[in-house]
Amino acid sequence: QKEVEQNSGPLSVPEGAIASLNCTYSDRGSQSFFWYRQYSGKSPELIMFIYSNGDKEDGRFTAQLNKASQYVSLLIRDSQPSDSATYLCAVQNYGGSQGNLIFGKGTKLSVKP
Amino acid sequence: GAGVSQSPSNKVTEKGKDVELRCDPISGHTALYWYRQRLGQGLEFLIYFQGNSAPDKSGLPSDRFSAERTGESVSTLTIQRTQQEDSAVYLCASSLGAAGNTIYFGEGSWLTVV
Numbered sequence: 001q002k003e004v005e006q007n008s009g010p011l012s013v014p015e016g017a018i019a020s021l022n023c024t025y026s027d028r029g030s031q032s033f034f035w036y037r038q039y040s041g042k043s044p045e046l047i048m049f050i051y052s053n054g055d056k057e058d059g060r061f062t063a064q065l066n067k068a069s070q071y072v073s074l075l076i077r078d079s080q081p082s083d084s085a086t087y088l089c090a091v092q093n094y095g096g097s098q099g100n101l102i103f104g105k106g107t108k109l110s111v112k113p
Numbered sequence: 114g115a116g117v118s119q120s121p122s123n124k125v126t127e128k129g130k131d132v133e134l135r136c137d138p139i140s141g142h143t144a145l146y147w148y149r150q151r152l153g154q155g156l157e158f159l160i161y162f163q164g165n166s167a168p169d170k171s172g173l174p175s176d177r178f179s180a181e182r183t184g185e186s187v188s189t190l191t192i193q194r195t196q197q198e199d200s201a202v203y204l205c206a207s208s209l210g211a212a213g214n215t216i217y218f219g220e221g222s223w224l225t226v227v
Binding site for chain 2: 036042044046049088102103104
C-alpha cells in the first residue's frame with residue numbers, strides 16, 4: 001500500500017515566523033511531488049511542485065526534497081494569517097495506480113496575528 | 114475552458130435518489146480524476162481516466178458509483194440510490210497527461226443527501 005503521511009496538526013505559528021510542513025512517502029519510485037493549499041470550503045490549489053533533490057524557492061515558499069529519505073517539506077517564510085489553511089502533499093509515480101497521484105491527508109496550519 | 118468546470122455546484126437530494134455530477138476539464142487535458150472529500154477529511158481517490166478509458170477504478174466505494182467519459186472531454190459521475198454517507202464534496206481534476214503533469218482542481222460539487 002503506497003502511502004503519503006503528514007502530521008494532521010494543527011500547526012500553529014505566530015505571524016512573521018517560518019512555518020515548516022513535512023511529508024513522507026512510502027513509494028521509492030515516486031518522481032514528482034506537489035504541495036496544494038486548501039482553504040476551508042474551497043478546492044485545493046497548487047502552490048509548488050518539485051522533481052529533483054534539493055530546494056526550490058518561489059517567493060515566500062520553499063519546497064525541499066530528499067528522495068533518499070523519502071521526505072518532502074514546505075517552508076513558508078514570513079507567515080501571514082492568510083496562509084492559514086490545510087496543506088496537502090501529493091506524490092506521483094508515473095507507473096503507479098490512482099492515476100499515479102497519491103495525496104496525504106493534509107496538515108492544518110494556523111498563523112496567529 | 115479556462116479552468117475545470119463542475120456542475121451542479123450544490124445538490125441536495127433525498128436518500129435513495131440517483132444523482133449525476135458533471136466535470137468539464139481544461140481543454141486539451143487528457144487525464145481526468147474524481148475525488149471525494151467528506152467534511153473535515155482528506156481527499157479520497159475515486160477514479161482516474163486517461164482519454165476515455167479508466168485504467169484505475171480502484172477507488173469507487175461501491176457498485177452504486179459509476180463514471181464515464183466521452184470524447185476525451187466531459188465526465189459524469191453517477192451515484193445511484195444515494196445514502197446519507199455519500200454526502201461530501203466531489204472534486205474533479207485534470208492534467209495534460211498522467212506523467213509528471215500538474216493536476217488542477219475544479220470548485221467541486223457539494224452533495225447533501227437528506
